[in-house]
Amino acid sequence: MIQDHPLYLVLISVHGLIRGQNLELGRDADTGGQTKYVVELARELAKHPQVAQVDLVTRLVDDPKVSPDYAQAMEPLSEKARIIRLACGPRRYLRKEVLWPYLDVFADELLKYLRTQAHKPSVIHSHYADAGYVGCRVAGWLGVPLVFSGHSLGRVKRQRMLAQGAKADVIEEQFHFATRIEAEESTLGSADLVIASTHQEIEEQYRQYDHYRPQQMVVIPPGLDISRFYPYNRDDVLPPIPIQAELERFLLEPEKPMILCLSRPVPKKNVAALVKVYGEDPDLQAQANLVLVLGNRQDIAKSETGPKQVLTELLLLIDRYDLYGKVAYPKTHQADDVPELYRLAARLHGVFINPALTEPFGLTLIEAGACGLPILATADGGPRDIIAHCHNGLLFDPLNPEDIRQALHQALKNPAQWQVWSAQGIAGVRQHYAWTSHVEQYLQQIRQLSTSTNISLLNPVRQLLTLTPPPPVRHHLLETDRMLISDIDNTLLGDPESLRELIAALDQDKNLGFGVATGRHLESAIEILAAWAVPWPDVFITSVGSEIYYGPKLTPDTSWKHHINYRWRPDLVRQAMADFPGITLQAPENQRPHKISYLVDPDLAPTLTQILRHLRRQKLHVQGIYSHEQFLDLLPLRASKGDALRYFALKWNFAMGNLIVAGDSGNDEQMLMGNTLAVVVGNHSPELQKLKKHDSIYFAQAHYAGGILEGMAHYGFLEPPQKL
Template sequence: MVSNNSGLYILLVSVHGLIRGKNLELGRDADTGGQTKYVVELACTLAKNPQVERVDLVTRLVDDPKVSSDYAKPVEMLSDKAQIIRLACGPRRYLRKEVLWPHLDTFADELLRHIRKVGRIPNVIHTHYADAGYVGCRVAGWLGTPLVHTGHSLGRVKQQRLLEQGTKLEAIEDHFHISTRIEAEEITLGGAALVIASTHQEIDEQYSVYDQYQPERMVVIPPGVTLENFYPAPENWPNPPIYKQLQRFLKDPEKPMIMAISRPAMRKNVNRLIKAFGEDSELRHLANLVVVLGQRDDISTMESGPRQVFTEIFQLIDRYDLYGHIAYPKHHNSDDVPDLYRLTAKTGGVFINPALTEPFGLTLIEASACGVPIIATSDGGPRDIIGACENGVLIDPLNIEDIQNALRDALKNSEQWQRWSSNGLSNVRKHFSWESHVKQYLEKVRLFPQQKIQSLLSPVREFPTRDRPDWKIPETNHLPTADRFLITEIDNTLLGDQEALHKLIQRIRAEGHTTGVGIATGRNLQSTLSMLEEWEFPMPDLLITSAGSEIYYGPQIVTDTSWQKHISYNWQPGAIREAMKAIPGIELQPPDTQGKFKISYFVDADKAPNFREIIRHLRQQQLPVKGIFSHNMYLDLLPFRASKGDALRYVALKWGLPVKRFLVAGASGNDESMLAGNTLAVVVGNYSKEIHKLRGYPQIYFAQGRYAWGILEALDHYDFFGNLSVTQPEPEMLAV
């Protein structure tokens, strides 16, 4: 891979389905359809553009004997500038998208690892569907990278359609986890710098039902099609291989074909098409019906959704005695699809998409490129496609009579058929090529440096004040690219001497080009941000607050929810507060110092038991906690898994940076957990007495300088901006 940073690095995320560069198994199941084709072709076309240096299409790694081993390859090259990256996420086996939600936090963490290996922050993260939106919104927020989102289909619209069909809300929730999906979509819409829609109807009627509907950040870019394989049948074109399969079903295979190609999903509405065909004797006389619904062997082994679709189809075929009039092949490959369109045109037939919802309409564009007139649902994408190509008619997918009338008219009016065919051929390449799509796409992406990146993931939407224009808030986070990190406590360490602080800031700017900067403090987030702004310290890349119980990433202050889930194990704050009432000399600190995973007390040392006795009392009540006692008067109680040191090591592991490349600075007892161990550590000269016991520890440097002067001293001691090695002996250590 080239990596000279001269062009755009675009990261595409499409979590579910079976994605590979060649021989896409379109229609294999409900998750392997138009979206998988879309993202592969988008990646390949972006990579051809000279403005783009690198494209990574990131998806889920699947190591399952029931599917091809192709999906277990961590990397698959698409071109010299594009590749598919597969990341482990959840079980190794293939899973449908509706059950992937519990594993998406892992996917987000693995995506960070990948970015860390690349060593470059993407210019754009472009997510596809709600699951990728959930992942991408978090990662983009962590990095400060613009998020682009394409929904492909929307949960609120799906829920509404299913309810209209009579499906119970409980059943929808049970199978589709629809509330989780809708919440992910809301978060993504709030966090995206740009939402790409296929049609105006998608923006005006589908996205508009969301709380986070912001049309000013939405744009219509018509979907592209790789048109090289889609063209009309030449003169004397022989019947293709798929024709033999169709002959097995049809009494008169030379009749015009009514062609439908889709996944076996309820929303594709193929059952209503078959019913319309079965109830109209004139249609059966005029044409054959061909329905191509992916791959199947034994429908009894299929998932419930596709199995239900096929069961209903077979019942309808039997009810209307359509044997000899309808073809429904079990298998086809990707090369057969263009041939099916050409066969339809050769027989004077039509292509129909009767879906209940159709945000995309890829098959309509493909059919048009082969000269086939189209009949399509009035929902979504088909409106714009037929409006641009002028090669067909829209129908109400719920109205059987409307479907019948449109089909009869298209098949019987030969002059209109020819006009629609010619219009489609000339207009589809003008409006729906991938080159046209990518040109518009890159025009929008190039505007991002001037746009504010949005985020809904943070509990703090704005910084405390914005009155200081000189307070430095960087554009991006350095975690993926830094090769070393400076982490410091605020109180009595970083802050306390204005001159020393300014010298430290100047030195980081001058020498720390590969250095990330973080804060680790007992303060809560609001208090931390207020202090940083007051002292004009640039916004850090990392914020470990509330004594290690909360982790945030700048510049957008995005919560690390995986850390919260990790430390929440066996955390019982109500029981802990109740148990602490029995201890004398203890008083709860004010509410603004408390946190979801931190309970803070004032301790009167003359009246209260000692620290060890307090912790023992809680553990005797079967309440595992971690206690931090500092300045001989403050007690913080945290989940057993939480501390500044644990949080720091979690961040190091998550972002792939060894802890020995972290320089940590502290001054009190609540810094002990991050100072001890393999980190490079400094205790500044004005430290509290409870930390004196750390003298003599390997890799803990006790500085003479107070506050930030001590940190500056440690930068030289450890040659921090150089080789990260001790450059002078430490007298205290030699004396031990």
């Protein structure tokens, strides 16, 4: 159990535009309900007396095309809550699908930030797949519990898009589903708690994942600020609201009931289906106006692909059905307009409709309900729970136009039913979706999280976070301020002459430490280094990152062993791998307690993705490292050269920018990513070619140790480093 002391909560939400006031909801596909939820969650958690501090960590954006608010490194939300923005990739605003190459940098920047805080986090809560990728690394390095909220899931979205006729290769190129789903799998395998908004999310959506563990999942519906979302007083004569004049520009009979749809202009929101239903039904057109509030736009032609496609299709449909004077589609609206829109629609005895193909929760539905506006919604996702709690509307099949049409007619033609739904929505939202209830349930779950699997890490981490160095293991590690950490085979070794030059350079710089990170086990690494007359390293990271040793006495890092032992069941892994064709165990001397190594015949063996899916379905928590197109190492989820490198840097207080790392193959990939100074030697394996798109990784022309020297010269690494 987390001890009974004030909590320091770190929330991660990487993408979109996040600020404390005037959120640009609907600006694009990345500024939807998640951005609003995380900001309000941070504020509401900070109000609780058990919480000492809440940090909402997101990406810093310094781009003249967006507000300068997003370039502030820190923005207070309240006395105990703040937004922390970290530099990650290019300064410009990027859509979430292209952020993946920069997330390792984000993780390193977050670790650097947390090192400056007086206490380590009580918990890290990641929101969406990209933050999950970051969170499972940083939580693992620090040894703190990880909480995950998916918000929407890649497997579900891909299925829906394929069902609509999208081509698999086209949507993969645009949305990078393979990368996203792999991040979701890894996060679900690492998370101590998964918070979902609805039971359907757990029972149907998360079930599609190999790391599905319903016993570690809990439903906590999002909260709502009922001081903003409340019903109009029927006895009052209300003056016109600002956006009302904007709507009246479009409508010939603005006093008619309103069918209100409020969403982002993205294909999955399925707004075109709603317009088609309305356009093909003269009775609906006679009875009600259709109001589409789809974010804010300046010029459709200059919009991103998704919004441009949606908005163009809607305009063509309005023209096809000649709906001018019956449909309103304002270009802009403010956040303060939203509750007024709900109240206006309720005053006109209209309805709110959400026709999305799938809706993880549906925050707009509880907003509308709180204002007394009945709701009609997709039967896929969160609306099931909302209507089950509030009894204030109908569900429909979003792929069935007739189902949508009948729901609209039933809601608009029965005044007595409308009144019942309106009253029940107001009461139901107040009972089930208030922020006070959300926060109490949230903190109750956080307090129950176990830290027993991470006890061995607490002392080193606490030492780090209070800037107290660990007990000395070797004098040089305490004195040195920079490190070269290199792979051995085909990187450090291969050319005797360039190796001698590198050793001479290391010998001349007494403040430069030296370590190796290798797939070899310790004995093999020592033997090969001795054969090439390489000086004794300060640190050995061996067996593909599953073991760490220090100094002349080869002191093992037992904290690291305990840390990566999390959910590791090697006997069951071997059993599950036994029947695969083209895969055979390597020699016994290559097997280690936290590494199972295989030889792979690529012509016979399944792909790495297929292997990992098979293991996950057996509830085995592993990651696979494939290198040189013939070697496969299966490791615990928390083990890799990259994770071991960051653990080492964290424990010994090295800034990532003061580490230069060199490698040549796939098992070096994770340590080459992020904020380290990375060098790929000229004789590298083909599997590293994909890293050439990363400007932060230097590809040397020279081979072996010559490539390392070339990289050190490129980074000016033999010069004294700048102070932090």
